[in-house]
Amino acid sequence: MDVLIAEDSRMQAKFLERKLTEAGHAVRWAENGSDALGLARQRRPDIIVSDIEMPVMTGYEFCKAVKTDPALRGVPFILLSTLSDPIDIIRGLDAGADNYVTKPYEPAFLLSRMNDLLATPLGVDDASSAATLEVSLAGQQFRVQAGRQQVLNLLVSTFENAVAKNQELVVANQQLAAARDGLQKSNTELTTLNTEISRINAQMVRDLEAAAKVQRSLLPADDVAIAAADVAWKYVPCQSLAGDFLNVFPLDDEHVGLFVVDVSGHGVPSSLMAVTVGRFLTPKVSDSSLLVRQAVDGGIVIVPPAEVATQLNRLFQADEFSGLYFTLLYGVLHVPTGRLDFVSGGHPALLRVPAAGGPPEFHPAEGFPIAFVPEVEYGQQSLQLSPGDRVYLYSDGVPEAMDAAQEPYGEEALVACVAGSRSEPLASSVEKLLAAVEAWCQPKGPLDDVSILGLEWRP
Numbered sequence: 133m134d135v136l137i138a139e140d141s142r143m144q145a146k147f148l149e150r151k152l153t154e155a156g157h158a159v160r161w162a163e164n165g166s167d168a169l170g171l172a173r174q175r176r177p178d179i180i181v182s183d184i185e186m187p188v189m190t191g192y193e194f195c196k197a198v199k200t201d202p203a204l205r206g207v208p209f210i211l212l213s214t215l216s217d218p219i220d221i222i223r224g225l226d227a228g229a230d231n232y233v234t235k236p237y238e239p240a241f242l243l244s245r246m247n248d249l250l251a252t253p254l255g256v257d258d259a260s261s262a263a264t265l266e267v268s269l270a271g272q273q274f275r276v277q278a279g280r281q282q283v284l285n286l287l288v289s290t291f292e293n294a295v296a297k298n299q300e301l302v303v304a305n306q307q308l309a310a311a312r313d314g315l316q317k318s319n320t321e322l323t324t325l326n327t328e329i330s331r332i333n334a335q336m337v338r339d340l341e342a343a344a345k346v347q348r349s350l351l352p353a354d355d356v357a358i359a360a361a362d363v364a365w366k367y368v369p370c371q372s373l374a375g376d377f378l379n380v381f382p383l384d385d386e387h388v389g390l391f392v393v394d395v396s397g398h399g400v401p402s403s404l405m406a407v408t409v410g411r412f413l414t415p416k417v418s419d420s421s422l423l424v425r426q427a428v429d430g431g432i433v434i435v436p437p438a439e440v441a442t443q444l445n446r447l448f449q450a451d452e453f454s455g456l457y458f459t460l461l462y463g464v465l466h467v468p469t470g471r472l473d474f475v476s477g478g479h480p481a482l483l484r485v486p487a488a489g490g491p492p493e494f495h496p497a498e499g500f501p502i503a504f505v506p507e508v509e510y511g512q513q514s515l516q517l518s519p520g521d522r523v524y525l526y527s528d529g530v531p532e533a534m535d536a537a538q539e540p541y542g543e544e545a546l547v548a549c550v551a552g553s554r555s556e557p558l559a560s561s562v563e564k565l566l567a568a569v570e571a572w573c574q575p576k577g578p579l580d581d582v583s584i585l586g587l588e589w590r591p
Contacts, residue, residue: 134175137149138167198228210249368578378392394458423440437474438512441462458503463523473514483524484524533578566582
């Protein structure tokens with residue numbers, strides 16, 4: 133067959149041309165109805181296939197021009213339509229179209245339509261005997277002239293399209309039913325998973341609460357009594373589990389131990405390491421305690437702070453705890469004399485507030501964080517307290533607390549706060565320092581654990 137195509141989409145036209153050529157037909161192509169009409173008049177085609185929406189001349193206009201041309205009106209004309217509106221059928225009939233194919237289409241389906249049209253050609257005088265039909269559709273009136281064969285062809289194509297679309301709808305419904313069944317199954321599985329997740333979450337909450345209780349056991353007892361000294365402390369974790377902890381306790385009749393520990397990071401790993409470290413910082417003589425050991429005569433030997441830090445560093449290495457490490461400030465106060473021996477493992481400096489009214493003093497001590505560098509020997513510092521002197525141990529959550537503008541609280545504000553409350557009881561001084569840090573961090577509050585431990589020597 134000599135097939136004439138009118139299609140403004142070059143890609144669709146080339147695709148259709150290739151399929152028709154493979155079927156053995158000769159193909160000519162124009163990108164609008166006007167050019168296609170010129171090709172048809174140059175050489176009468178056996179059949180015309182035309183898109184509807186085209187520039188210059190639409191498919192309807194092209195079809196009407198062909199069907200009103202005595203030399204061309206017998207050429208079968210197929211419209212390619214999306215059929216988004218039933219009026220498309222009436223417009224096609226009014227233009228004189230013999231058939232239409234709905235986009236998207238299979239090439240084999242189009243070839244079948246072409247063969248059917250050529251097998252039932254229009255009569256020579258079919259157009260001249262066309263009857264005038266009055267059609268009312270969608271509130272519009274149409275007067276259409278169409279021959280019996282044309283109406284029959286268009287009716288058959290409409291029926292075939294309806295059957296094809298119905299089959300597509302059946303397949304789509306089957307797929308939808310399968311998808312619905314799959315969704316119901318997935319919903320059932322999701323419900324089961326959600327129930328399991330809820331159970332696991334509830335268990336996790338219970339485990340975290342238990343872990344938090346274990347952490348709180350590392351804190352000083354509520355009724356802790358230290359001879360010749362007042363102690364006060366505040367401990368505010370930024371999460372339910374913290375990497376900070378602190379404690380103060382008698383080591384024997386003449387010595388008091390006090391420390392603050394800050395494990396890197398947050399959450400479960402940090403808190404687990406904090407609990408593990410706490411097991412070694414107990415004042416009770418045991419195989420695990422690093423603070424005291426049994427003397428040969430049955431008494432108690434107080435382990436020097438520097439030796440405690442060195443032993444901790446040997447026990448804890450970062451590669452054994454997923455890269456975690458911790459800072460430590462540990463001191464031993466000799467109660468009768470007021471001498472405080474202490475060691476720092478990368479911890480913020482100890483702060484002393486003299487009772488005589490002098491300015492507060494920072495007493496830094498050099499030392500790597502514990503579990504940060506292996507085979508480190510830690511040095512020890514000594515500080516002679518006067519009656520009424522206070523010392524403050526704290527985690528970096530105090531000076532490094534950030535305000536809304538990401539400015540740290542800083543050491544100057546820390547000194548000003550404790551200096552301003554030196555005439556008040558120690559407990560009040562510690563409470564005011566915590567309140568100042570929390571106010572600085574508004575509106576979100578501290579983003580790190582805050583630990584403060586104060587001691588006042590009063591022999």
